Amino acid sequence: LKDLFGRSTERGAQTLSRKILGLFMENRGEVISGEEMSGALEVSRTAVWKQIRMLRDMGCEIDALPSRGYRLVAAPDLLIPEVITVGLKSSLIGRNLVCLRETGSTNEAAFKLAEEGAEEGTVVVAEAQRRGKGRLGRIWESPPGVNLYCSVILRPPILPARAAQMTFLSSVAVARAIAAETNLRPFIKWPNDLLINGRKVAGLLNEMSAETEKVNFIVLGIGVNINMKREQFPGDLRHPASSLFLESGKPVNRAAFTRALLEALDLLYGTYLDHGYGPVREEWLARCNFLGRRVRISFHDNVLTGTAKGIDEEGALLVERPDGKVERVLAGDVTIL
Ligand code: BT5
DSSP states (O other), X not given: XXXXXXXOTTTOOOOHHHHHHHHHHHTTTOOBOHHHHHHHHTSOHHHXXXXXXXXHHTTOEEEEETTTEEEEEEXXXXXXXXXXXXXXXXXXXXXXXXXXXXXXXXXXXHHHHHHTTOOTTOEEEESOBSSOBOGGGOBOOOOTTTSEEEEEEEOOSSOGGGTHHHHHHHHHHHHHHHHHHSSOOOEEETTTEEEEXXXXXXXXXXXXXXXXXXXXXXXXXXXXOSSOOXXXXXXXXXSOBOOHHHHHSSOOOHHHHXXXXXXXXXXXXXXXXHHOSHHHHXXXXXXXXXXXXXXXXXXXXXXXXXXEXXXXXXXXXXXXXXXXXXXXXXXXXXXXX
């Protein structure tokens, strides 16, 4: 894998083998001669042949047709731009795509890029994270090669108090992508979990840089358990957890899932900019699992019980107490009673 992602794990440099894979992807199913490749990439034909051998070692199925050239028959499910962007229908999100073999946390990598001025819509994807982050300093398990770990940079023209709306937008996008790529029905659990059959398959961690009146940028951090197997989950998770593969019984193509997610985010963000938060909120409510149910919310040592009524403009959960009073809850963990 190292040869596809370059020497530096933090830069996502485009290597020769990735360029060759890119040529194959652009000319799907066609035979490309060694001469054409060496011309397009300005390297010798021997160098091309060496890279072809390397791509085969990495799991690509490539036919060599005597005196005609090479043809890609099948490629492994790798999260690299040359594979993800084939057929990607998105105008903003993912236009700039940084794919890393491994990183500490994609949120941290994206935050740094955003501070350095990365354009809105930039997406950082990693095959593995060394210290994937959950909320409140928790850990997000991030084994290599099976899941999706990605972070999206947005620069919405909104007040910092409205930033939670972006979390709702991203959970709706993940729900849409799951529904599009599997036969599963995901539910959103306030504020940021995606559940299938009551088990958590995805989590969101959004981080923001802001001044009093202005959001500089928001990083939407999205972790989806796609093909994770039972034995890859540690035994001591806080809630039951699962993956799309475990729930559907079928492996899910990660590149296709990533494309579906980026397209969903792109559409929803466009709607948000044109029509505001209303449509996002409506779809979130239609996809959440607890409206009208009795819930218990715990935050540090505080516990509150009541009936879940909805979410407000700022993303606060509205909980009706037994005496009829409605409380706004801004953070915490929900249990459905
Ligand atoms: C979350 O936190 O659900 C937010 C997860 C966000 C992860 C993404 S990956 C890309 C981006 N880069 C990052 O560094 N982070 C984001 P929270 O609600 O606090 O849930 C964390 C808890 O879920 C942990 O304490 C575990 O008990 C459990 N957990 C850890 N890894 C898990 C996994 N892969 N699947 C399901 N549950 C997990």
